[in-house]
Amino acid sequence: MIRVLVVDDSRVMxxxxxxxxxxxxxxxxxxxxxxxxxxxxxxxxxxxxxxxSDWNMPEMTGIEFLKSLRAAGFGTPFGFVTSEGSPQMRxxxxxxxxxxxxxxxxxxxxxxxxxxxxxx
Amino acid sequence: xxxxxxxxxVYAIAESVFSAxxxxxxxxxxxxxxxxxxxxxxxxxxxxxxxxWQGRAALTTEAPTAHxxxxxxxxxxxxxxVSDADLIDAFGEIANVVxxxxxxLLPTQGTLGLPRVDAVLPxxxxxxxxxxxxxxxxxxxxxxxxWLFG
Numbered sequence: 001m002i003r004v005l006v007v008d009d010s011r012v013m014x015x016x017x018x019x020x021x022x023x024x025x026x027x028x029x030x031x032x033x034x035x036x037x038x039x040x041x042x043x044x045x046x047x048x049x050x051x052x053s054d055w056n057m058p059e060m061t062g063i064e065f066l067k068s069l070r071a072a073g074f075g076t077p078f079g080f081v082t083s084e085g086s087p088q089m090r091x092x093x094x095x096x097x098x099x100x101x102x103x104x105x106x107x108x109x110x111x112x113x114x115x116x117x118x119x120x
Numbered sequence: 121x122x123x124x125x126x127x128x129x130v131y132a133i134a135e136s137v138f139s140a141x142x143x144x145x146x147x148x149x150x151x152x153x154x155x156x157x158x159x160x161x162x163x164x165x166x167x168x169x170x171x172x173w174q175g176r177a178a179l180t181t182e183a184p185t186a187h188x189x190x191x192x193x194x195x196x197x198x199x200x201x202v203s204d205a206d207l208i209d210a211f212g213e214i215a216n217v218v219x220x221x222x223x224x225l226l227p228t229q230g231t232l233g234l235p236r237v238d239a240v241l242p243x244x245x246x247x248x249x250x251x252x253x254x255x256x257x258x259x260x261x262x263x264x265x266x267w268l269f270g
Binding site: 013083084 | 136137139140141190193194195205206209210212213216217219220221223224229231232234
């Protein structure tokens with residue numbers, strides 16, 4: 001079973017992301033973290049198969065989280081789930097090593113469209 | 121400034137947020153018909169846009185409607201009580217997603233502040249109202265407003 005770490009400062013949004021993963025057919029093992037710093041610690045203690053992270057968070061933003069992971073030598077597959085899906089944000093995410101960016105609001109179909117090619 | 125954030129774009133953002141996050145494909149967010157009643161017990165959720173183009177995206181509704189929105193987001197029953205933490209989280213996250221999509225309409229991308237929820241909307245110095253949409257969600261009034269300060 002794929003192990004995913006869902007990182008978002010909003011508990012409600014974490015619930016929605018987890019619900020949407022299930023609706024998209026991904027019965028994954030889910031762990032949660034509420035900001036980038038918690039996410040970094042979670043990966044360092046037990047690396048998941050994939051990270052789904054918000055961008056705009058207190059303590060440590062999603063892009064800082066991703067850069068910290070890569071600087072620490074973790075190549076964990078990483079995708080953003082964020083309300084900011086502009087071309088500039090997508091370029092910044094890709095340059096930092098993100099595999100994809102899912103813009104909020106999203107649907108189960110949107111999750112599948114982005115995640116399926118990565119799983120393949 | 122209003123031209124780059126036109127009312128059709130803001131309505132499209134709000135409609136997509138409500139249909140994707142709250143109502144499914146039912147399309148329960150509609151333009152408000154007639155005069156908007158004055159809010160008796162308003163609750164505001166907003167997020168500030170920071171950087172070269174500064175602004176704010178805010179939602180206003182009656183507190184009971186904000187509770188109903190939170191219940192819908194959390195898939196709770198109609199008679200379940202929403203905690204203050206979940207109310208602030210859920211209503212603020214709606215403003216956050218609306219604000220993030222409004223920010224994407226601007227010519228340069230700054231950053232997004234963290235969402236806030238309160239019974240009073242603090243003034244933002246030098247701002248001018250760019251768009252104000254008067255909407256109806258399940259028959260209850262919701263105002264979506266965007267200010268720009270760029």
